[in-house]
Amino acid sequence: MKVFLRYEDNEDESLHKVLKITLPKSWKSGPTARLLEQFVESYNAGKEGQSNTLEVAALHLSIRRSASDGTHELKDLASDGVVVDTIPDREDVYICHGPSRTLEEINAEKQAQIEKEKEATKHLSKCVHFGCNQRFPKGGPYPDCKYHSGPPVFHETAKFWSCCPNKKAYDWEEFQSLPACQTGTCTDVRDEESNQKQFLGGCDIREKMNGPKLRSIDDFNASNAAGGSDGAPVLERLRNVLEELGVENELFDQVLEGIKKDVTAKNGAADDAVVTDETAKVLGGKLKAALKNIAVEQLRIK
DSSP, rough: OEEEEEEOOOGGGOOEEEEEEEEEHHHTTTTTTTHHHHHHHHHHHHHHHEEEEEEEEEEEEEEEEEOTTOOEEEEOOOOSSSSHSOOOOTTTEEESSSOOOOOHHHHHHHHHHHHHHHHTTTEEOOOOTTTTTOOEEEOOOOOEEBBSSSOOOEETTTEEEEEEEEESSSSSSHHTOOOOOOEEEOOOOOOGGGOSSOOOOOOHHHHHHHOEEEEEOOHHHHHHHHTTTTTTHHHHHHHHHHHHTTTOOHHHHHHHHHHHHHHHHHHHHHOOHHHHHHHHHHHHHHHHHHHHHHHHHHHOEE
8 A cells, every 4th residue: 555645735845745655564554643753754854854844743634535516625634543444545645734633533523513503504494406405594595506316325335326326435525525417496395206215225226237126936925915015025024024123923913903994094995905005105104213213312312
C-alpha cells in the first residue's frame, strides 16, 4: 500500500512538499497519526523545515472527496482512525493546519450538527424525491429540485442509485455527493400507489438480472390451497420463522385471525385469496411499524 502525503497549506509554494510512502504491513492496521508524525519528521529534516518548522500537534490529515455540487472538498481524518479503513491505496493525503481530532470527537461534532439541524428543520417538510433532502415550509413555496428517479442500492460495500448504476461510492459521504440525474420541483407528497421500495439490496439486483424468483413446491402448494393467494406462502414461512424466534404458533394464529376479520369486514364478500393477500400486507405494515418503533427507541437511548 502506497500513499502520497502532501503539504500545500501554505501560500509560499517553495514550502510545499510531497512525500511518497510505501507503508509497512504493521502501519496498515495502525492509526493515521503515525503518517502525520512521519511526514513532519521528514519535512523538518529537509530544507523546507529550516524556514517553516511544523508541529504534529498543530496539524491534521485530510483526503479530497467530491461534493454534491460537483466540486471537491477536504474530509478530515481521525487521528486514531485505522489507516487501511480510512485511506485507499495510492491516495493523496493532505497535511493541513489545525489540530487533529479523534474519531469520538468527530462523531460528537457530527451528532451535535445533526441535532442542531433537526431543531432548525422540525417545522419544515422534507422533499420525498430520492436523493434531494431539501426542506421547505409546509405548503410551499416549493424549491427547485435535483434528484434521482430510482431508489438507492446498498449491495455489499457498494452504494449507488439504481437509476445511475455506473456511479458507485464506498463510503456514506461520497455516496451522498453523487450527482443527481433529474431536475424538477420539490414535493412532500409521496405516491403511495407506486409501491416503490425506498432502497434496494442484492436480492433486488439479482431478481432484476435473473427475472422473478421461482417459487418452491411448498410455496406453490400453499398458494394453491389458499385459492391462488401469493400472501399465503409468505405467511406460512413467517409463522415458522417466528416460532424459531420464540413466538408461539397459537399467538401468531390469533393475531392473524384478528386481522383477517378486520380485512373481511372492510372488503365485504371478497374471496379467500384477496383476504389472505390483504392480511399479509396489513401484518407486514404492523411488523414494520413495530421495528421502526424499536429503532427509534434505540436512537433515543443512545
